[in-house]
Amino acid sequence: LRYFSNLYLLNRKEQEQRIEKILEQVDLADLAETYSKGMIQRLQIARGLINDPEILFMDEPTVGLDPIGARMLRNIIRCLKQEGRTVLLTTHYLPEAEELCDRMVIINKGKIVAHGTPAEIKHGYETLEEAYVDLIKEASK
Structure with a gap:
């Protein structure tokens, strides 16, 4: 985190404050030397937050x-x-996308096949997954 905060040219005081806050946010403050795969993922999230971005790609x-x-995430x-x-989120986990996203874009083979709110995309279907599968099938014809 210090390395990446240096890349963003944060001063030492701001570095320490941001690192402490972020490690607490991702619940890693006490575990620096014993990271599991999940902890490493959380540390990568912390790294993405170190410069306090206005736009975050996840x-x-x-x-x-x-x-x-x-x-927690x-x-x-x-x-x-x-x-x-602004958080730009790529995911195949549609319940999570539906829960978190104000707007969505569904892409198939590099082409946008649908965009709108989750409710707009899901309109006429019981679940967002059903809408997604149907949209992808239709776009693949």
Whole structure:
């Protein structure tokens, strides 16, 4: 985290404050030397937050996290949204996308096949997964 905060040119005081806050947010403050795969994933999330970004890109962010870590991350994403930040999230886990996203884009083979709110995309289907499968099938014809 110090390495990446240096890349973002944060001063020493700001580095220490941000690192402490972020390690607490991702619940890693006491575990520096014994990281599991999930902890490493959480540390990567912390790294992405170190420069206090206005726009955050997250690619499959809950992969490798246990249910507690995944919940924690979803809460962080909600907090970022409440602060007015933009989070671009890529995921195949549609219930999570539906829970977190204000707007969605479904892409198949590099082409946008649907975009809108989760409710707009799901319209006429019982679940977002059903809509997704149907949209992908239709786009693949």
